[in-house]
Amino acid sequence: MKQLLxxxxxxxxxxxxxxxNGIVVFQTDFxxxxxxxxxxxxxxxxxxxxxxxxxxxxxxPAYNIWEAAYRLDQTVAYWPAGTxxxxxxxxxxxxxxKSVVVKTKTGHFIVTPDNGTLTLIAxxxxxxxxxxxxxxxxxxxxSGASYTFHGRDVYAYTAARLASHTISYEQVGAISNEPVHxxxxxxxxxxxxxxxxxxxILDIQYGNIWTNIDQAxxxxxxxxxxxxxxxxxxxxxxxxxxxxxxMPFENTFGAVGVNKPLAxxxxxxxxxxxxxxxxFAAKYHIEAGNDWTVAIDWSK
Numbered sequence: 001m002k003q004l005l006x007x008x009x010x011x012x013x014x015x016x017x018x019x020x021n022g023i024v025v026f027q028t029d030f031x032x033x034x035x036x037x038x039x040x041x042x043x044x045x046x047x048x049x050x051x052x053x054x055x056x057x058x059x060x061p062a063y064n065i066w067e068a069a070y071r072l073d074q075t076v077a078y079w080p081a082g083t084x085x086x087x088x089x090x091x092x093x094x095x096x097x098k099s100v101v102v103k104t105k106t107g108h109f110i111v112t113p114d115n116g117t118l119t120l121i122a123x124x125x126x127x128x129x130x131x132x133x134x135x136x137x138x139x140x141x142x143s144g145a146s147y148t149f150h151g152r153d154v155y156a157y158t159a160a161r162l163a164s165h166t167i168s169y170e171q172v173g174a175i176s177n178e179p180v181h182x183x184x185x186x187x188x189x190x191x192x193x194x195x196x197x198x199x200x201i202l203d204i205q206y207g208n209i210w211t212n213i214d215q216a217x218x219x220x221x222x223x224x225x226x227x228x229x230x231x232x233x234x235x236x237x238x239x240x241x242x243x244x245x246x247m248p249f250e251n252t253f254g255a256v257g258v259n260k261p262l263a264x265x266x267x268x269x270x271x272x273x274x275x276x277x278x279x280f281a282a283k284y285h286i287e288a289g290n291d292w293t294v295a296i297d298w299s300k
Contacts, residue, residue, distance in 0.1 A: 019082050019107075019165075020082050020084060020109065020162055020163045020164075020165060020169075021080055021081070021082035021083060021163070022048075022050065022051055022052055022163055022164065023051070023052045023054065023079070023080070023082070023083045023084065023163065024044055024051055024052070024053050024054070024083075024084050024085075024086060024156075024159050024160060024163045025054045025055070025056050025075075025079065025083060025084070025085045025086070026040060026041070026053070026054070026055050026056065026058070026085075026086045026088075026156075027055075027056040027057055027058070027060065027068060027071060027072065027085065027086065027087045027088070027089075028040075028058045028060065028086075028087075028088045028089065028151060029058070029059075029060040029061065029062050029063065029064065029068070029088075029089045030058050030088070030151070031058055031059065032058050036149075036151070036152070037055075037058050039149075039152050040086070040088075040151055040152050040155075040156035041053050041156070043140055043152055043153075043156045043157050043160065044156050044157075044159065044160035044163075045160075046160075047157065047160035047161055047164055047166060048160060048163075048164035048166065050164070051160060051163055051164055056071060056072075056075050056085070056087075057071055060089050063089065063091040064089060064289075065089050065091070065115055065116045065117055065183065066116070066119075066183055066185075066289045066290045067089075067201065067288075067289075068087055068089035068117045069116060069117050069118065069119045069120045069121070069183065070120060070200055070201050072085065072087055072110065072117065072118075072120065072121050073120035073121055073124050074201075074268070076104070076106075076108050076110070076121060076125065077106065077108075077124070077125060079108065081106055081107030081108060082107055082108070082109075083108055083109070084108075084109040084110075084111065084159045084162055084163040085108065085109065085110045085111065085112075085159075086110075086111045086112070086151070086155050086156055086159045087110060087111070087112040087117050088112070088113070088150070088151035088155055089115075089117060090113045090115065090150065090151065091115075092113065092115055093113070093149075093150055094150070097113050097114060097115050097181075098113070098114040098132050098176070099112075099113055099114070099132065099133040099135065099150060099154055099155070100112065100113075100114045100130050100131060100132055100133060100176065100180070101130075101131050101133060101158065101159075101162065101169070101172045101173075102118055102121075102127055102129070102130050102131075102180065103127070103128045103129050103130075103131075103169060104121060104125040104126060104127060104128060105125055105126035105127065105128045106125045106126075107128075108125065109159075109162060109163075109169070111133075111155045111158055111159040111162070112155070113150070114130075114180050114181050115181055116181050116182060116183040118180040118181070118182075119180075119181075119182045119183045119185075119290075122179075122180055122182065127180065129175060130175070130176040130178075130180060131169065131170075131172040131173045131174065131175055131176065132173045132174055132176045133154060133158055133172055133173045134172065134173035134174070135154055137171070137173075138154065138157065138158040138161065138167070138171075138172060138173065139153055139154050139157060139158075140152065140153045140154070140157045158172065183290045184290060185198045185200075185212075185290035185291075186198040186212075186293040187212070188211075188212050188213045188214060188217045189217075190217055190220050190221060193224050193297055193298065194295055194296070194297050195213060195217060195218075195221045195271075195295070195296040195297075196213075196293065196294065196295050196296075197211040197212050197213035197217075197271065197293065197294055198211060198212045198290065198292065198293055198294075199211055199235065199286065199287075199288045199289070199292035199293065199294055200212045200270075200288060201288045202281050202286075202287070202288045203266070203272070203274075206274065206279065207274075207275070207278070207279025207280050207281040207282050207283075208266070208272055208273065208274040208280060208281070209235075209272055209273040209274070209280050209281060209286055209288070209294075210266055210268075210270060210272045210288070211270055211271050211272060211273075211294055212270060213270055213271040213294075213296075214269060214270050214271075215265060215269040215270070217271075218265065218271055221296070224298060226298035226299075227298075227300075228299065229248050229249060230246050230247070230248055230298070230299040231246060231247055231248070231249060231263055231296055231297070231298065231299060232244075232245075232246055232296070232297045232298070232299045233245055233246070233247060233263070233273065233294065233295075233296050234294065234295045234296075235284075235286055235292070235293070235294050236292070236293045236294070236295070237287070237291060237292050238291050239293075242284070242285065242286065243284045243285075243286060245261060245284075246299055247260075247261040247262050247263055247273070248262055248263070249262070249263045249264065250262045250263070250264055251264065251265075252264070253274060253276045253277070254276065256276050257276065258276050258277050258278070259275050259276065259277065259278045260275065260276055261273065261274070261275055261280065262274055262275075262276065263296075271296070273294075
């Protein structure tokens with residue numbers, strides 16, 4: 001009996017950890033110059049004024065679904081299980097794209113249009129299940145005539161109801177057995193002596209170039225025999241060469257002269273490129289997205 005009670009207690013604790021925790025985190029491409037973000041928070045507060053409402057970012061470039069996917073992947077894992085995220089970068093608002101709530105294998109919830117926003121989360125955290133939002137039951141009262149602000153009328157409202165336990169996850173809507181929509185991109189790979197990856201994002205403030213090549217791939221690349229600490233780096237957009245150059249790999253920016261290039265591991269332990277006290281992106285006209293790639297070899 002004691003063992004049974006311990007098992008039941010353990011299962012209850014796991015279920016509790018995976019349930020909603022009263023926290024809602026918002027991400028959009030709305031900016032904060034008008035009242036759109038405030039309206040979403042107002043809707044959430046009207047559902048339950050005790051909810052804790054936070055911002056991930058509202059500075060996603062307009063319509064940039066890839067960056068929305070990246071910022072979620074960069075952030076979600078650092079929040080406690082049970083946190084509900086609302087991500088609204090929705091150029092197809094009002095069309096037939098699905099509105100969903102995803103439960104990740106880590107117990108986080110993401111309320112979003114299924115338009116590619118979940119591409120990276122699906123790979124990093126894994127998706128436990130997907131429910132399509134029943135917009136008849138889970139929609140702000142008297143908002144049925146509005147087709148262009150689902151962030152306020154559907155997503156913020158549903159997220160708040162879920163986070164506050166007004167509804168259960170099962171009451172969001174029917175289970176969807178279809179895979180979430182994914183954007184194509186270059187996954188990190190080491191083929192022969194060439195390391196490849198995606199240019200995932202720019203470190204906007206400084207103009208550094210961040211890739212999806214993680215520390216594990218970098219360690220394998222470091223084991224390839226090389227005569228000197230110098231990399232041959234090529235960057236492509238839509239497979240067209242945009243940049244080629246050489247640079248060392250260093251642990252700190254100050255290891256090279258001012259305005260000199262270097263490769264390094266960023267705070268996420270991914271391979272990145274920078275100019276010391278300069279903008280690599282601006283100087284070489286590099287951008288980021290699922291259609292930008294990088295290839296790296298040791299210089300000969």
